[in-house]
Amino acid sequence: MLSPELTQLAREAGGDAILLDARRGRALVAEYSELITVLKNLRNAGFTRVIDFSGMHLGKNKHGLEEFQLYLTLRAPDHGHGGLTLKWKYPAPPVKTPEPATGTTPQPEDDGPVAPEVDPALAALGVSAHAIGAPQSGDGNGTPDTITEPEPEEVEQIDPAMVAPHPTLSRIWPAAGFCEREIWEMLGIPFSGNDNLKPLLLDEQFPGYPLRRDFESPQRGDFAAGLLQERSEAAVMRSLDYPVPEKTQATERNNNGEAGGGSA
Amino acid sequence: MTKLSDRRAELRRDPLLTEKIIYAVGPQHPSLPAPYMLEVQADGELIEHVRPDIGYMHRGVEQLCTKRTWAQCSGLLSRTEWLAGSNGDYLLSAAVEEIAGIEVPQRAQWLRTMVLELSRIASHLFWWGQLGLEAGAITPIFWAVREREGVIGLLEELSGHRWHHQWIVPGGVRTDVPQGFIDRVGQVLLNMEDRVHEFEEFLSDNAIWVNRSELIGVLEPEYALTNGASGPVLRGSGIVHDLRRDAPYLKYDELDVRIPVGEFGDVLDRYRIRMMEIQESTRLVRECFNHLADSGEAYRVEAPVDVPKGEAYVAVEGPRGELGLSAVSEGGPNPARLHLRGPSLYHLFLLDELCRGYLLADLFVILGSLDIMVGEVDR
Numbered sequence: 001m002l003s004p005e006l007t008q009l010a011r012e013a014g015g016d017a018i019l020l021d022a023r024r025g026r027a028l029v030a031e032y033s034e035l036i037t038v039l040k041n042l043r044n045a046g047f048t049r050v051i052d053f054s055g056m057h058l059g060k061n062k063h064g065l066e067e068f069q070l071y072l073t074l075r076a077p078d079h080g081h082g083g084l085t086l087k088w089k090y091p092a093p094p095v096k097t098p099e100p101a102t103g104t105t106p107q108p109e110d111d112g113p114v115a116p117e118v119d120p121a122l123a124a125l126g127v128s129a130h131a132i133g134a135p136q137s138g139d140g141n142g143t144p145d146t147i148t149e150p151e152p153e154e155v156e157q158i159d160p161a162m163v164a165p166h167p168t169l170s171r172i173w174p175a176a177g178f179c180e181r182e183i184w185e186m187l188g189i190p191f192s193g194n195d196n197l198k199p200l201l202l203d204e205q206f207p208g209y210p211l212r213r214d215f216e217s218p219q220r221g222d223f224a225a226g227l228l229q230e231r232s233e234a235a236v237m238r239s240l241d242y243p244v245p246e247k248t249q250a251t252e253r254n255n256n257g258e259a260g261g262g263s264a
Numbered sequence: 265m266t267k268l269s270d271r272r273a274e275l276r277r278d279p280l281l282t283e284k285i286i287y288a289v290g291p292q293h294p295s296l297p298a299p300y301m302l303e304v305q306a307d308g309e310l311i312e313h314v315r316p317d318i319g320y321m322h323r324g325v326e327q328l329c330t331k332r333t334w335a336q337c338s339g340l341l342s343r344t345e346w347l348a349g350s351n352g353d354y355l356l357s358a359a360v361e362e363i364a365g366i367e368v369p370q371r372a373q374w375l376r377t378m379v380l381e382l383s384r385i386a387s388h389l390f391w392w393g394q395l396g397l398e399a400g401a402i403t404p405i406f407w408a409v410r411e412r413e414g415v416i417g418l419l420e421e422l423s424g425h426r427w428h429h430q431w432i433v434p435g436g437v438r439t440d441v442p443q444g445f446i447d448r449v450g451q452v453l454l455n456m457e458d459r460v461h462e463f464e465e466f467l468s469d470n471a472i473w474v475n476r477s478e479l480i481g482v483l484e485p486e487y488a489l490t491n492g493a494s495g496p497v498l499r500g501s502g503i504v505h506d507l508r509r510d511a512p513y514l515k516y517d518e519l520d521v522r523i524p525v526g527e528f529g530d531v532l533d534r535y536r537i538r539m540m541e542i543q544e545s546t547r548l549v550r551e552c553f554n555h556l557a558d559s560g561e562a563y564r565v566e567a568p569v570d571v572p573k574g575e576a577y578v579a580v581e582g583p584r585g586e587l588g589l590s591a592v593s594e595g596g597p598n599p600a601r602l603h604l605r606g607p608s609l610y611h612l613f614l615l616d617e618l619c620r621g622y623l624l625a626d627l628f629v630i631l632g633s634l635d636i637m638v639g640e641v642d643r
Contacts, residue, residue, distance in 0.1 A: 050492060054603040173490065174490055
């Protein structure tokens with residue numbers, strides 16, 4: 001249970017962005033845009049210990065993008081190590097999918113291919129869509145050539161696994177750094193600003209994100225066989241690249257069957 | 265208090281500096297309790313960096329939990345903390361009880377408190393033996409395992425299992441204690457108190473051990489706080505924090521929990537704290553005896569198989585520190601998400617700071633003082 005003192009502390013740090021349920025010591029960050037500010041305020045107010053940072057996959061939202069819930073548990077050492085768990089949804093802002101580009105859409109006057117508009121929110125996610133092979137005029141005067149059917153436009157598919165980077169918390173609490181590594185490998189949320197974002201528990205070549213709801217285990221044999229093959233090839237390459245040291249006096253003596261190297 | 269920077273400067277004055285080399289300690293190594301790898305960069309005999317590489321024992325416990333019922337998850341969580349498996353059982357039960365709003369009978373709470381303290385004693389005894397091995401002494405592991413056998417025997421009598429008891433279940437405990445059990449616990453504790461004094465005489469005041477542990481692996485309190493340390497590692501640095509006192513669960517608010525703390529944050533402080541905790545836990549178990557007599561007869565209430573929607577974060581002061589469980593239920597027999605917060609994961613990543621500037625020979629003594637449980641780390 002959150003003490004009245006801690007409740008007040010968290011309210012002051014979070015302002016209106018935190019809606020506290022003081023009975024359970026849990027809080028909901030209401031506005032994502034203020035998240036980092038709120039977290040910094042909490043750290044400055046005394047919540048200097050990060051106890052846990054984890055996430056949960058909620059599934060696809062109505063726009064087809066993966067949605068997550070993140071949980072952060074903090075403790076305040078100067079206030080009897082009282083604890084507080086914050087949670088927020090990620091990504092928070094609603095995003096729109098781009099209108100599907102169709103071949104029958106009338107093109108503007110200019111001849112070049114035109115990219116369909118990309119929603120700014122999607123652009124922020126790193127999603128781009130561009131048109132390739134828009135119909136060209138045949139003679140340069142605007143008269144269509146014999147080709148009557150336009151070539152189908154190729155629109156880059158949105159990778160459903162793609163998630164916008166979440167700002168790192170490791171600059172506020174260093175201990176959050178390897179929690180982020182785990183969230184990244186298990187759920188697929190990248191963290192911008194975390195320079196050490198590499199797998200913590202899984203193999204570097206493990207396919208997929210095991211804690212997503214739609215995760216299907218890879219075929220064990222296929223994964224292991226491919227991995228072993230790649231590793232053995234990599235080992236051969238390393239051994240070829242490895243500089244051969246020149247023979248020292250000690251090793252020469254050993255090769256001649258005499259005692260050398262100083263070992264008993 | 266000796267600053268770490270002073271200690272490093274002192275070691276840096278050593279003229280015997282040689283070329284840098286990177287050692288791979290593990291994943292299979294006689295001094296490691298379970299498979300993980302330490303990439304140790306050393307300048308001659310001085311450690312410069314230690315980079316833990318984990319995941320060799322990753323079993324996907326959290327993912328498996330989402331495919332199993334709540335009761336089955338208890339078995340999986342117990343196997344992440346095999347030296348004190350009752351902690352995992354308790355965490356799962358506490359999460360279900362908090363989400364479902366179940367009131368646990370008084371007797372069950374006292375019995376749970378007693379079993380958790382017995383588990384702490386068993387875990388600390390094994391740690392003592394293992395630390396002896398890390399420091400090059402063979403005798404402690406034989407003595408420790410012999411004494412621990414008494415405690416394991418008691419837990420086996422309760423649950424039928426030596427390691428993964430699953431005796432603490434949602435709603436209470438699986439069975440009441442058998443007849444004469446309390447007397448037998450008293451006998452084991454009485455015998456053990458004598459033995460622990462013997463251990464103290466054997467190792468705690470041993471000049472070789474003190475020389476190898478004093479002002480070695482110093483952890484500054486600020487660093488410990490900001491990097492997620494908890495339990496004896498945090499208390500060794502002089503921070504007075506114990507969930508049994510600061511966020512009491514079960515019946516700890518009715519017990520007189522005394523918290524030993526260190527002064528210098530070195531290996532010796534962490535060692536002494538754990539040795540004192542064995543004695544403190546013995547005393548707490550005896551206190552539980554006094555309350556058990558008038559705690560009623562009910563030891564369990566029915567808990568639903570389908571847990572309603574809800575979330576909970578429950579934590580226990582385990583032998584190694586704060587062991588927490590984030591649980592999310594969307595209704596039904598399976599958890600939607602279980603996430604285990606193991607203290608050893610955070611402590612393992614303290615190694616780089618703890619070992620920097622010390623000798624290679626100190627690495628395993630420092631590692632032993634952290635009491636890493638790889639089941640929590642890899643999950």
